[in-house]
Amino acid sequence: MELIGLLGSLRKDSYNQALLNTVADRYKSSFTLSIADISTLPFFNQDEENSPPPVVEAFKQRIAQADGVVIATPEYNWSVPGVLKNALDWMSRGQKVLVGKPVLVVGASTGMMGTLRAQLHLREVLSSPGLSCRMLPPGGNEVLVTFSQDKFENGQLTDAPTLAFLDDVVRKFIALV
Numbered sequence: 001m002e003l004i005g006l007l008g009s010l011r012k013d014s015y016n017q018a019l020l021n022t023v024a025d026r027y028k029s030s031f032t033l034s035i036a037d038i039s040t041l042p043f044f045n046q047d048e049e050n051s052p053p054p055v056v057e058a059f060k061q062r063i064a065q066a067d068g069v070v071i072a073t074p075e076y077n078w079s080v081p082g083v084l085k086n087a088l089d090w091m092s093r094g095q096k097v098l099v100g101k102p103v104l105v106v107g108a109s110t111g112m113m114g115t116l117r118a119q120l121h122l123r124e125v126l127s128s129p130g131l132s133c134r135m136l137p138p139g140g141n142e143v144l145v146t147f148s149q150d151k152f153e154n155g156q157l158t159d160a161p162t163l164a165f166l167d168d169v170v171r172k173f174i175a176l177v
Ligand SMILES: Cc1cc2nc3c(=O)[nH]c(=O)nc-3n(C[C@H](O)[C@H](O)[C@H](O)COP(=O)(O)O)c2cc1C
Pocket: 009, 010, 011, 013, 014, 015, 016, 017, 074, 075, 076, 077, 078, 079, 108, 109, 110, 111, 112, 113, 114, 115, 148
């Protein structure tokens, strides 16, 4: 099983990067997870939606060929970071590579809500006709890593209860894929 990871943070010491690293390492016997760099995608331009720049086309083909996608997002001002929304907008037009694709959403923040608002917003965006991916239902499947400054060490999630919850959600996501 080949999964692609999308990361909504460009920060060097990003907790969401560490969360994706944890997913890649912890479940490597079940799937491979390689991160597609969305920071190099130009801003979406509708004039180019049917013949996007090569970097966008290559990105979309990687998504098209993947068995599923894992999105790790921070929360910026109660929503998803612009870099992630930009990647979603490219995927939603021309060849709609996310339609029907299994997508798992996870997120880490330093606050007490653990990206809840961003994830609710992201689920709404991912349900739009141009994206329309397949997700686990939200009840019991929202990986919301709160107070991240206390839950990561050396670039990996180390908080045992959060890891146990992640195990459960990832098991269900593998079944969905
Ligand atoms: C522009 C900006 C807006 C933010 N807005 C929120 C927010 O709405 N809710 C929240 O919980 N944290 C917010 N934060 C704090 C982030 O949760 C925190 O910076 C987190 O570490 C970002 O994820 P990362 O470590 O993967 O970069 C914000 C941070 C920035 C830089």
